Amino acid sequence: MxxxxxxxxxxxxxxxxxxxxxxxxxxxxxxxxxxxxxxxxxxxxxxxxxxxxxxxxxxxxxxxxxxxxxxxxxxxxxxxxxxxxxxxxxxxxxxxxxxxxLLVMQLTEGDFMLSCEIPSSIIRITDEAGINDIVSLEEEIWGESHRELGEELIRNLKNDPDSLFIYAAYEDGKAVSAAWMYLHDGTSFGSLWGGSTLSEYRNKGLYTSLLAVRAQAAWENGFRLLTVDASPMSLPILKKRGFDLLAYxxxxxxxxxxxxxxxxxx
Missing domain, CATH: 3.40.630 (Aminopeptidase)
Structure with missing residues (x-):
């Protein structure tokens, strides 16, 4: 397209x-x-x-x-x-x-994202305790409350667990990077959210690995388009990984x- x-x-x-x-x-x-x-x-x-x-x-x-x-x-x-x-x-x-x-990636067979090896430090979050770890991570990074985000993720995970994929990278038992994805039933799209990483753990490939694990989950569930609202900081990284800029x-x-x-x- x-x-x-x-x-x-x-x-x-x-x-x-x-x-x-x-x-x-x-x-x-x-x-x-x-x-x-x-x-x-x-x-x-x-x-x-x-x-x-x-x-x-x-x-x-x-x-x-x-x-x-x-x-x-x-x-x-x-x-x-x-x-x-x-x-x-x-x-x-x-x-x-x-x-x-507004960035969109069209997933195709053989894409780097689909063959990228996911490190064992990245796990899928399926419970409230994991979401609380992410809230603590976001609050440490941004210096403000993320209580409402936590409540939203907990609510959505409970109501529709098959459409919400949450991932976090752990080091020494602490969440140091996190991201999530919604697969929108009846559409072609998975939407990507988050991607925050503690400063001392940046430039270690965690952002790319979190992109890849979500792309692989989308592919496995039959979704071929990924969309994300990108900040100026993440936009060049996403474009490098195959996303196209459609608009602002x-x-x-x-x-x-x-x-x-x-x-x-x-």
């Missing part, structure tokens, strides 16, 4: 038709939103808007989620229309996060009620 075909497939399977455990999918006026059923934040995963409809659509989503007392993230891709959508969201008080590269995405987080009031009085 070429770039345009991959984007079209990604839009359909990962943005438009996507169902997420713990969320209610709703479609309205060219919008696809995911409403959290567990008290977390919601998402706008897809929009097909015009210069004439964008203003109303943004106000509609803000009002709708405010009624639910739920913050939400509008996941914007640089090919989304209208071209000034990011500016419009900014005008309405959204916080625009740093861009992330921006996490756009809705303003709070108080922030909306301040905007209204400006």
């Amino acid at each position: 070429n770039k345009e075909q991959l984007i079209a497939l990604f839009n359909k399977e990962q943005r438009i038709d996507q169902t997420i455990a713990g969320f209610r999918r709703e479609e309205e006026g060219g919008m696809i939103r995911q409403v959290s059923l567990t008290g977390g934040e919601g998402y706008v995963t897809y929009s097909a808007l015009t210069n004439e409809t964008v203003q109303h659509a943004i106000n509609e989503q803000l009002s709708y989620f405010e009624q639910l007392d739920q913050r939400f993230e509008w996941k914007l891709y640089d090919y989304d229309q209208p071209a000034n959508l990011k500016d419009k969201l900014l005008e309405h008080g959204f916080t625009i996060g740093d861009p992330e590269g 995405s921006y996490p756009c987080v809705s303003p709070s009620k108080e922030e909306r009031k301040e905007i209204a009085f400006e």
Whole structure:
């Protein structure tokens, strides 16, 4: 598949038709939103808007989620229309996060990832204790709480264990690197997450090994496309390993009620 075909497939399977455990999918006026059923934040995963409809659509989503007392993230891709959508969201008080590269890899027989030997230090996590090890790892690396991530992984592993593949590399009984993958049933895609490594264990091949073990699990389960939102740090590594850059995405987080009031009085 070429770039345009991959984007079209990604839009359909990962943005438009996507169902997420713990969320209610709703479609309205060219919008696809995911409403959290567990008290977390919601998402706008897809929009097909015009210069004439964008203003109303943004106000509609803000009002709708405010009624639910739920913050939400509008996941914007640089090919989304209208071209000034990011500016419009900014005008309405959204916080625009740093861009992330949308990368896709098409797995084929003979790929390096599928033949890469996985070190014995990397194991699949299947219980709450292992997830707690990962939370401790993430908190040590980033210096902030990752409690919600732990709760999400525990919940998803319990509700749908066959679609979530969590891996960690251990040294002396301690998790030093970790990553996970969701296999999206009914689609062609596995999505990759995590990949954090303690500084003293970097440049030892753990990141590549965690990529490979997930690629092999995806292949064994019949999935041929891997997708990841890549930071500037990981993007060149992923491209070197066979991923193609399709676009850039921006996490756009809705303003709070108080922030909306301040905007209204400006």
